[in-house]
Amino acid sequence: MQSIVIVGGGVAGLELATRLGRQFGPFHKDRVILIDTAPTHFWKPLLHEVAAGTIDPASHTIDYARQAIDNHFTFLCGEVVHVDRARHTLTVRGRRFDDGHGGDSSHTLIGYGRLVLAYGSVTNFFGIPGAEQHCLSLDSVERAETFRKRFLNLCEAAGRRRSLHAQSAAPALDIVIVGAGPTGIELAADLRHTVDTLAHYGLSGLAAPHQVRIRIVERGPQVLPSLDAQASSLAVRKLEAMGIEICTDTAVAEVRESEVATVDGRVFPAAITVWAAGVKGPDFSTRLNVLLNRSNQVLVDGQLRSLTDPQIFALGDCSTLQNPDKTAMAPPSAQAARQQAIYLAKLLTHEKPNQLKGFQYRDYGTLVSLGRGDAVGILRRAIGSHHLRVKGTFALAMYKLTYQRHVMGHLGLWRMCANVLARWSRSKMLMPVRWH
Ligand SMILES: Cc1cc2nc3c(=O)[nH]c(=O)nc-3n(C[C@H](O)[C@H](O)[C@H](O)COP(=O)(O)OP(=O)(O)OC[C@H]3O[C@@H](n4cnc5c(N)ncnc54)[C@H](O)[C@@H]3O)c2cc1C
Incomplete structure (x- = not known):
């Protein structure tokens, strides 16, 4: 055989x-x-x-x-x-x-x-000048780790600069995320919480979380296009409440070492640019x-x-x-x-x-995490042919279940539960973010 x-x-x-x-x-x-x-x-x-x-x-x-x-x-x-x-x-x-x-x-x-x-x-950098050279991306564990280390180093350096120029009102660190799909949105929300945690524990040298400006740049008119307009605007409101800036209808023309230029002539400072757009x-x-x-x-x-x-x-x-x-x-x-x-x-x-009939894709919806304790999403065909919009802890629980179902499918129920328990016990001894 x-x-x-x-x-x-x-x-x-x-x-x-x-x-x-x-x-x-x-x-x-x-x-x-x-x-x-x-x-x-x-x-x-x-x-x-x-x-x-x-x-x-x-x-x-x-x-x-x-x-x-x-x-x-x-x-x-x-x-x-x-x-x-x-x-x-x-x-x-x-x-x-x-x-x-x-x-x-x-x-x-x-x-x-x-x-x-x-x-x-x-x-896919779509041939945008400078994008491949100057952007970080998250398509592997190694690249995500590279981002984390660069981000921590920059927070620390920005904190040092801030202590020398305490009067300045400008943000000490600018992050630009290109792409407002689930990856870009989830990263922005998580980074905001990481910055808060580092400031809370006095680890970043940045006295206040707002000293890091996170900006999402999206070419299309809507963030999270896989959601409907209502769920998408809810996500926008929640992100803006976290102090995250969102620029829709904004196409990137060029990425340079420390800035992003847009087609409509704006230039955003960027100590790190993350490409999350395809x-x-x-x-x-x-x-x-x-x-x-x-x-x-x-x-x-x-x-x-x-x-x-x-x-x-x-x-x-x-x-x-x-x-x-x-x-x-x-x-x-x-x-x-x-x-x-x-x-x-x-x-x-x-x-x-x-x-056998051909493959038919069924869209069961999208769930997007907005950091600790929050998520938004849409469950398609949840009640008959009707869609269900979900948010908050319920949406987050559904989001987490998606991953646990993946683990359970491979390891079985008991090993999945043992894994969750092991991680929970370990989290009781560690900082909420990996800062070293
Ligand atoms: C940051 C991020 C967030 C995402 N969030 C979501 C989400 O919330 N919801 C969702 O539905 N999707 C999400 N996605 C997309 C989802 O992860 C991918 O669509 C999915 O992983 C694709 O599965 P795959 O099996 O095709 O490829 P992958 O899961 O990427 O696996 C490919 C495998 O092939 C191996 N490989 C590559 N080249 C070779 C080679 N030459 N020889 C041998 N092995 C090789 C790699 O090591 C890897 O293990 C996200 C993706 C990213 C990057």
């Missing part, structure tokens, strides 16, 4: 490997091979919390090797660098720990029966020799098969559906990636896959 090889163990890939492994059982571990560059899985929607220092990423990871043993699949840690479609093989550059002795990583050749691409996305497939997509859209995403049909090669499937952020029925299009979100993985697990184990 030829193997199903899955490239990328993110939201989509890990869900798929776990479901297939459970279905095939303990005697067919070689039928499913999952490959990821990292040894552990991290749920990307938590990255803004890593950046703001409100969670420790190490306590939110799932170990792929352990997950593979428990769910009957094979895991390989390494980066897929080449796919030979004619020979049905891929080349994996093995992971090598830096032990100070240099040396190269080994390369392994792996054969596949069917190949599933689930390697996610990278930030994704694209990584450059790796271009080496696959399959049909892509303009954002480097693999074009797939209704059964998530590449339009070029029916033995290759693609799902999650690295793909996009080529379908005349636009309602089936899925946005690059964890919700869509999970639904596609569930669909593909069914398709790949179906006796007559061609008889």
Whole structure:
């Protein structure tokens, strides 16, 4: 029996490997091979919390090797660098720990029966001058950690300057976030709380939280376009009450080392600029020799098969559906990636896959955290065909449940509860933000 090889163990890939492994059982571990560059899985929607220092990423990871043993699949840690479609093989550059002795990583050749691409996305800077060079982005744990460290250093430096020029009314530190989708909004709200906490504990050198100005710049007319207008204005009111400035209908023309210039001629000072305004497939997509859209995403049909090669499937952020029925299009979100993985697990184990209907995305709504104790969102088709607008602690509880459901799906109820308890106990001994 030829193997199903899955490239990328993110939201989509890990869900798929776990479901297939459970279905095939303990005697067919070689039928499913999952490959990821990292040894552990991290749920990307938590990255803004890593950046703001409100969670420790190490306590939110799932170990792929352990997950593979428990769910009957094979895991390989390494980066897929080449796919030979004619020979049905891929080349994996093995992971090598830096032990100070240099040396190269080994390369392994792996054969596949069917190949599933689930390697996610990278930030899309849309060719805006200076954006890639001067902006930080949050598309990996490492980048979120880089942001956190830079932010803490700048708070400390701004605090020192402030103590020398105590009279100045201008903000001591300016942060600009480009993009008012969930990532930008959640990051802004969390940063505001981090600044408050640092000031409260006397750690940043900034005497008052308002000395850090956080500004969100959005090209479109509405923040959180995935919400309706009413929920979106509620979010705006809450953010403005936190002192966060929002500039909608404002397109960025250029990003410079310490400022952001807009198309309408304004210039915003920015000690840090964060780009949270879109994704694209990584450059790796271009080496696959399959049909892509303009954002480097693999074009797939209704059964998530590449339009070029029916033995290759693609799902999650690295793909996009080529379908005349636009309602089936899925946005690059964890919700869509999970639904596609569930669909593909069914398709790949179906006796007559061609008889299975095409993938249909169902939007169950959006929940956006606004920092400690608050969230807003919309639950679609919550009561029959009616939508339910939610806010406050109820919305936050729903938001947190989404993540716990993800963890429970992989680790089971007891280990999920043990994790929550362990984190809660540890939080009783630590500062509310990671400041070192
Ligand atoms: C800061 C942030 C906040 C977000 N918030 C939300 C939210 O609130 N709600 C929501 O629905 N969505 C949210 N998203 C989007 C969501 O996280 C993604 O849509 C989702 O993770 C996509 O899943 P995926 O499996 O396609 O890719 P990913 O989860 O990105 O996984 C891709 C995996 O592929 C691996 N990989 C990449 N290249 C290779 C290679 N060459 N070889 C081997 N492995 C490789 C990577 O290591 C990674 O593990 C957010 C994203 C970010 C960045």
